[in-house]
Amino acid sequence: MKKSLAMCAVAAAICFGTPAEAIDSTGGCGLGSMAWRGQSGIIPQVLAMTTNNTLSNNTFGVTFGTSGCDPNGRVTGGTGKMVLAVIENNMEQFAMDASAGRGETIDTIAGILNVDSKELGAKAQQNFAYLFTDENVGPADLTLKMMELANA
Amino acid sequence: MFLLLPLSAIAAEGAYAPEWLKLLHYQKKGTGYISQVEKGNFFLTENGGENPKAEYDEAIKAFNEKGNLKKCEFPARFMLLAKQGKVSGNLNNCKDYQQYLSDVQPKAVTLLFTDAYMNNPSSMFGHTLFRIDTKRKGTQLLAHGANFGADTGDEHGPLYILKGLWGGYYGHFALHPYYDVINLYNNIENRDIWEYELNFSDEELAMFVAHMWEMQDAHIRYYFASKNCSYVLLLMLEAVRADVNLSDDFSFYTVPLATLKAVNNVPGFVRAVNYRPSRQSKLKYRAKQMSAEQRRVFKNIIKKNEVDLSSLDDEERADVLETAYQYVQYQYVAKDLELADYRKKSFKLLMERSKIANQHQYFDELKEGKNPVLAHEAKQAGVLFGVKNGEAFQAITFKPVYNSLTEDSYGLLKGAEINMMSAEFRHYDKQNKYVLHNLDVLQIKSFSGQDMMFSPLSFEINAGFKRLFDSKTEEEHTAAVTSLGGGVSYALTDNLLIYGIGEQSLAYSGGIHRQWLGAIAFKAGVYYNRDKWRLNAEAKESFATNYLGRGQTYSVEGAYGLTRNVMLYTSCHHFNGKWHDDEEIVFGVKFSF
Numbered sequence: 001m002k003k004s005l006a007m008c009a010v011a012a013a014i015c016f017g018t019p020a021e022a023i024d025s026t027g028g029c030g031l032g033s034m035a036w037r038g039q040s041g042i043i044p045q046v047l048a049m050t051t052n053n054t055l056s057n058n059t060f061g062v063t064f065g066t067s068g069c070d071p072n073g074r075v076t077g078g079t080g081k082m083v084l085a086v087i088e089n090n091m092e093q094f095a096m097d098a099s100a101g102r103g104e105t106i107d108t109i110a111g112i113l114n115v116d117s118k119e120l121g122a123k124a125q126q127n128f129a130y131l132f133t134d135e136n137v138g139p140a141d142l143t144l145k146m147m148e149l150a151n152a
Numbered sequence: 153m154f155l156l157l158p159l160s161a162i163a164a165e166g167a168y169a170p171e172w173l174k175l176l177h178y179q180k181k182g183t184g185y186i187s188q189v190e191k192g193n194f195f196l197t198e199n200g201g202e203n204p205k206a207e208y209d210e211a212i213k214a215f216n217e218k219g220n221l222k223k224c225e226f227p228a229r230f231m232l233l234a235k236q237g238k239v240s241g242n243l244n245n246c247k248d249y250q251q252y253l254s255d256v257q258p259k260a261v262t263l264l265f266t267d268a269y270m271n272n273p274s275s276m277f278g279h280t281l282f283r284i285d286t287k288r289k290g291t292q293l294l295a296h297g298a299n300f301g302a303d304t305g306d307e308h309g310p311l312y313i314l315k316g317l318w319g320g321y322y323g324h325f326a327l328h329p330y331y332d333v334i335n336l337y338n339n340i341e342n343r344d345i346w347e348y349e350l351n352f353s354d355e356e357l358a359m360f361v362a363h364m365w366e367m368q369d370a371h372i373r374y375y376f377a378s379k380n381c382s383y384v385l386l387l388m389l390e391a392v393r394a395d396v397n398l399s400d401d402f403s404f405y406t407v408p409l410a411t412l413k414a415v416n417n418v419p420g421f422v423r424a425v426n427y428r429p430s431r432q433s434k435l436k437y438r439a440k441q442m443s444a445e446q447r448r449v450f451k452n453i454i455k456k457n458e459v460d461l462s463s464l465d466d467e468e469r470a471d472v473l474e475t476a477y478q479y480v481q482y483q484y485v486a487k488d489l490e491l492a493d494y495r496k497k498s499f500k501l502l503m504e505r506s507k508i509a510n511q512h513q514y515f516d517e518l519k520e521g522k523n524p525v526l527a528h529e530a531k532q533a534g535v536l537f538g539v540k541n542g543e544a545f546q547a548i549t550f551k552p553v554y555n556s557l558t559e560d561s562y563g564l565l566k567g568a569e570i571n572m573m574s575a576e577f578r579h580y581d582k583q584n585k586y587v588l589h590n591l592d593v594l595q596i597k598s599f600s601g602q603d604m605m606f607s608p609l610s611f612e613i614n615a616g617f618k619r620l621f622d623s624k625t626e627e628e629h630t631a632a633v634t635s636l637g638g639g640v641s642y643a644l645t646d647n648l649l650i651y652g653i654g655e656q657s658l659a660y661s662g663g664i665h666r667q668w669l670g671a672i673a674f675k676a677g678v679y680y681n682r683d684k685w686r687l688n689a690e691a692k693e694s695f696a697t698n699y700l701g702r703g704q705t706y707s708v709e710g711a712y713g714l715t716r717n718v719m720l721y722t723s724c725h726h727f728n729g730k731w732h733d734d735e736e737i738v739f740g741v742k743f744s745f
Contacts, residue, residue, distance in 0.1 A: 072252075072255075072327065073296070073326055073327040073328045073329065073332075074252070074255040074256065074296060074327055074329070075255060075286075075288075075294050075296065075329045076251075076255040082294070085329070086293065086294075086331065089329065089331055089332060089335070090293070090331050090335070092339075092481050092498075095498065095502055096474065096477055096478070096502065096505075098502075098506070099477075099502040099503075099505040099506040100470070100474060100505060100506075100511065100513075101506075101509075101510075101511035102511045102513070104291055104293060105293070107290060107291050108290040108291045108293045108294060109290070110290065111288065111289035111290020111291065111294075112288075112289070112290055112294075114289060118511070121511055122511060125506055125509065125511065126509070128502070128503070128506030129503070129506070132499065132502065132503075134499070135495040135496055135498065135499035136495070
């Protein structure tokens, strides 16, 4: 019996999910970017941002704890919210792309902000030390700085 | 029946036309119909799941009613009925649906295939999901993956398996931003992603996106092996293209790769293919391009955490730093690094990288892979001839899935073997006897070479029925056998691996001395796989609770591929038994289909 169960375990398993293919209970929030997230207190930062009215949509972040995340698993909101979602959920890749001055996350952010990707990459690279002041930098902070660089 | 024919011919215009039936996922059951959707918000009428006509009539009525917003929940149905001239109006006032459309901004539909993932039995056959490509400016990072997954809650273990096999769970679709999909498959599980863009017309695209909206609260019973994620994806395609029949061929079992091939075989259905290598694939490819000096510096960074770049020029540094950074990401995900340590390392490498003011990339990125749709077919049959201990025999072999070490690995994971219900029947001449030589219920091997960066485990799992040789009587007995082995492999070249495995096994047979046989064994082997040539040779020393299992075994299996699906096969085997040796040699042909 035990043997047949063990067999079934694998035999059965064609593209069934544990845990990768199973529906994740977070409703589409945050599969990626576990490492950098949530260390520097994102809600206070987001609140600080919204009072400055830098971003177009000022209600995000508060309801769901993490700001870039939509309960329906969709990319949504205005440009600021979208940049934040991309940075927050692709922090590792974004950090590398910023230091190298090119890459898919830079292309994506440039697309959202409607600026030239090459220029934005160069700016991110030149200002890498400004963007990443230390290893505990948060996505909200980065979003603000990237938008500032894009407009500079 | 005679009377019904003309009636259904008329009705085929509407409720019984394939467009309607497939959109609501009805399938024939006896003389009637039953929908695959069993739960959730999907039907307008009480017994809608079994009554296409009632559902059709009710939809027309509801969608024509002024102020009735039901059409917002079922926009694809509305669009179909509007096309048939049965309903009028539009979906402009559907607030949530319009928001969905403006988030998704659909441009195309792409079928995604993620590679096999040997560390998780659920994923050994790969996985398929959809991507709704976006028109947004930027990249497809902002597109949406649509995954059909089972809702299993927190259940694990045997209950989970049994429920999964017999349809104890429901599955439904969920959307995720594509960057999350990439992070999960490419970066966390290190699986390559293949993107097959489908050739949808604008109308089909709109229907697909609308139907996906309808499906997010539609629950379909989930069967591990048959009606799984890949099967439901075929249903989705049929809902939009009622003229193609994809799912009919998969009523018994559904292997993701086979569904991908089925889609690819519809003429003109796939219009573009794109490959997105996993982090591990990228790292390996980058490491291959390093000069000896770059490799030395790189090794110091990843092994000793010493970042001394003085011997390299700027370009070489950039490549080493970027590779090292990606490796640190890999290590963190693999839990080889603590968070604080990980951050410090990452930060240091990127700071160095940002000082090299050059956006150009010197290493090539891995752009091309081996397209899985070109892999050999899953089923295999063979005709073999051989001699066993002086007696000639003929054999036929058959297995329904999936891949052996001796088969062409193009488009599949090299060094991985997964077979189920693999059987061999033999006829021995002298005794004029027919026997089931073996039935391998399950056979898994994963040989993946360790190197500077990666140290994967190699393993083998076997369960099934085999003929056990009794060296005393020189007779064979059918035994139930399970074994489990683990060890390491080293890749000497891209095509040549050596491995060492420790294995324990347990066998039972009514016919053998003391019935039970427990054994531990150690084996060393060489595996060569280059294009048409495949060879696996191993030597095994076995210690067992009874004499049947004790001794050394030497075995060689070789194959030469005439095509990807046809190969010449040979194997030989020598066992030093206590009283008599067991020897056999086999030649033959095997076909995949």
